[in-house]
Amino acid sequence: MANLLVIAIGAILINNFVLSRFLGLCPFVGVSKKTETAIGMGMAVIFVMTLASAVTWVIWTYFLSPGTSNIFWIIANALGSDTPAAAFDLRYLETIAFILVIASLVQFVELVLQKTSPALYEALGIFLPLITTNCAILGVAELNTMSLGYSFLEALVHGIAAGLGFTLALLMMSGIREKLEFAPVPKLMKGLPIAFIISGLMSMAFLGFSGLKF
Amino acid sequence: MAENKLIVSSSPHLRGKDSTPKIMWNVVLALLPAWAFGIYFYGPRALWLTLIAVVAAIATEAAIQAIRKVPVTVFDGSAVITGILLAFNVPPGVPWWLVVVGSVIGIGIGKQAFGGLGYNPLNPALVGRAFVMASWPVAMTTKWIAPRGGSLSGAVGLDAVTSATPLTVLKLSRSKILDPESAEQAVQEARQAVELVYNAWPNMFFGKIGGCIGEVSAVAILIGGLYLLIRGFADWRTPLSYIGGVALFGWIFGGVEGVFTGHVLFQIFAGGLFLGAFFMATDMVTTPVTKKGRWIFGIGCAILTVFIRRWGGYPEGVSYSILLMNIFTPIIDRHTKPRIFGTSRKKKGGNG
Numbered sequence: 001m002a003n004l005l006v007i008a009i010g011a012i013l014i015n016n017f018v019l020s021r022f023l024g025l026c027p028f029v030g031v032s033k034k035t036e037t038a039i040g041m042g043m044a045v046i047f048v049m050t051l052a053s054a055v056t057w058v059i060w061t062y063f064l065s066p067g068t069s070n071i072f073w074i075i076a077n078a079l080g081s082d083t084p085a086a087a088f089d090l091r092y093l094e095t096i097a098f099i100l101v102i103a104s105l106v107q108f109v110e111l112v113l114q115k116t117s118p119a120l121y122e123a124l125g126i127f128l129p130l131i132t133t134n135c136a137i138l139g140v141a142e143l144n145t146m147s148l149g150y151s152f153l154e155a156l157v158h159g160i161a162a163g164l165g166f167t168l169a170l171l172m173m174s175g176i177r178e179k180l181e182f183a184p185v186p187k188l189m190k191g192l193p194i195a196f197i198i199s200g201l202m203s204m205a206f207l208g209f210s211g212l213k214f
Numbered sequence: 215m216a217e218n219k220l221i222v223s224s225s226p227h228l229r230g231k232d233s234t235p236k237i238m239w240n241v242v243l244a245l246l247p248a249w250a251f252g253i254y255f256y257g258p259r260a261l262w263l264t265l266i267a268v269v270a271a272i273a274t275e276a277a278i279q280a281i282r283k284v285p286v287t288v289f290d291g292s293a294v295i296t297g298i299l300l301a302f303n304v305p306p307g308v309p310w311w312l313v314v315v316g317s318v319i320g321i322g323i324g325k326q327a328f329g330g331l332g333y334n335p336l337n338p339a340l341v342g343r344a345f346v347m348a349s350w351p352v353a354m355t356t357k358w359i360a361p362r363g364g365s366l367s368g369a370v371g372l373d374a375v376t377s378a379t380p381l382t383v384l385k386l387s388r389s390k391i392l393d394p395e396s397a398e399q400a401v402q403e404a405r406q407a408v409e410l411v412y413n414a415w416p417n418m419f420f421g422k423i424g425g426c427i428g429e430v431s432a433v434a435i436l437i438g439g440l441y442l443l444i445r446g447f448a449d450w451r452t453p454l455s456y457i458g459g460v461a462l463f464g465w466i467f468g469g470v471e472g473v474f475t476g477h478v479l480f481q482i483f484a485g486g487l488f489l490g491a492f493f494m495a496t497d498m499v500t501t502p503v504t505k506k507g508r509w510i511f512g513i514g515c516a517i518l519t520v521f522i523r524r525w526g527g528y529p530e531g532v533s534y535s536i537l538l539m540n541i542f543t544p545i546i547d548r549h550t551k552p553r554i555f556g557t558s559r560k561k562k563g564g565n566g
Contacts, residue, residue: 035548171545172541172542172544172545175541175542175543175544175545175548176335176541176544178544179335179544180328180333180335183328183329183333184329184330184333185327185328185329185333186282186326186327186329189327189328194327194328197323197327198335200323201323201324201335201336201341201344202541204341204344204345204348204537205336205344205534205537205538205540205541206538207344207347207348207534208344208518208522208526208528208531208533208534208535208537208538209522209526209534210526210527211526211527211528212525212526212527213525213527214525
């Protein structure tokens with residue numbers, strides 16, 4: 001339990017996906033002009049990250065990584081093959097498998113939502129397809145499996161927390177950018193440059209959380 | 215005829231006598247006692263480091279405004295405050311170019327990039343400090359100077375063991391005490407060190423401790439801070455909720471033996487809390503405008519400060535917590551806006 005809390009705080013504050021891993025900068029800068037859209041995007045990111053964490057963990061553990069839990073080995077073994085379990089190493093397919101599965105799964109879930117829960121579908125709107133192939137999503141899937149080797153529950157919590165951290169950063173960013181709408185920002189700084197400067201400053205402020213220990 | 219006597223104009227119709235330069239120069243005046251104490255305790259370095267920072271801040275602002283061909287407003291005092299506050303937030307032993315870099319970044323990136331005074335989302339001095347902290351962390355955390363007639367930790371007989379500021383002593387001792395693997399003797403020594411720095415709180419109050427230039431003396435900040443409050447240039451809500459919050463949460467979480475063992479006076483007089491609470495958390499541009507928002511801002515700062523002091527990688531969290539709450543300020547303002555008379559309570563403002 002304490003372990004899960006540490007993972008959650010780590011993904012929200014210390015290793016915030018936007019502000020210290022610098023992942024997902026594209027939606028972060030693109031959709032942070034207004035708080036309303038920021039909230040919609042944040043919800044979509046939490047949704048997709050949680051889903052992606054769960055699914056990619058299963059794919060990683062049972063299809064890609066070598067060992068006795070690899071489905072292909074189990075099938076081969078049942079058919080009488082004596083190839084060692086370590087030979088069933090499909091980890092090099094990680095990126096392409098994850099992207100393909102996440103994208104098609106989200107599209108599928110979107111179709112189901114549209115039919116069964118139009119209200120939620122409306123709320124997530126255009127953001128759901130936008131976020132699907134984002135590097136932050138692939139990043140959380142990769143971190144859960146290859147880099148950090150989390151268990152299923154840990155991966156799930158990490159996915160939710162990463163989404164929450166993204167939403168937090170997005171909300172703060174949109175608040176500042178709304179306030180800056182009427183500021184006499186120098187011409188060469190208007191738009192993207194100032195957005196990146198704000199992100200940099202926020203990232204510096206989040207350095208205050210570096211080295212948190214529990 | 216009547217038309218000569220009626221003046222048609224848009225609001226505001228009542229104007230205060232305060233102007234930006236008047237407020238800013240009063241803040242500079244309020245910072246002077248702390249500066250004087252800093253110079254007394256750390257010697258002439260504190261004088262010229264601050265002057266260099268101020269000159270660098272003014273020069274940057276003037277240069278950028280001249281290049282942009284907008285009115286040069288360096289004499290409104292705001293760049294002077296940024297320079298002073300930046301120098302107040304660095305250890306007195308840092309090289310001179312470090313405060314120059316801090317001032318240039320603080321004014322250039324933290325303020326002028328957003329269009330100048332009034333539009334910067336974060337406190338420029340703290341932006342500069344965070345930048346130099348990230349770039350030269352060793353200089354920013356070790357270049358302390360022992361105060362005149364005192365020791366770095368403020369406690370007598372402790373510097374033989376350690377050469378650290380009180381909050382660092384507390385942090386190191388806590389990790390020793392809480393670590394189940396440390397030897398009995400190490401725990402005893404750590405407890406003793408904590409006892410010594412706790413008892414040295416009067417030294418923190420007057421300034422006979424190691425620390426940043428401007429945070430050395432709580433009493434000097436208090437003199438300047440009370441002047442600002444009485445003249446109405448700062449809102450009492452922010453410092454009260456911030457210091458009160460640190461006292462409360464510091465008592466609950468700040469101790470070394472577990473919850474409810476914190477030393478309240480140590481927690482509030484240690485580090486840069488008074489400087490932050492009176493001079494940086496009350497900055498008019500980067501903190502909430504509503505009264506309720508200021509309470510939230512102060513308490514938020516207090517929670518983050520105690521959080522970083524207790525669990526963070528740095529011994530002190532005042533400047534980072536103010537920066538973080540600066541980021542939250544637009545959200546706080548948005549949700550604490552008073553209801554316009556006559557509008558419905560339930561309906562949420564669409565453009566809020």
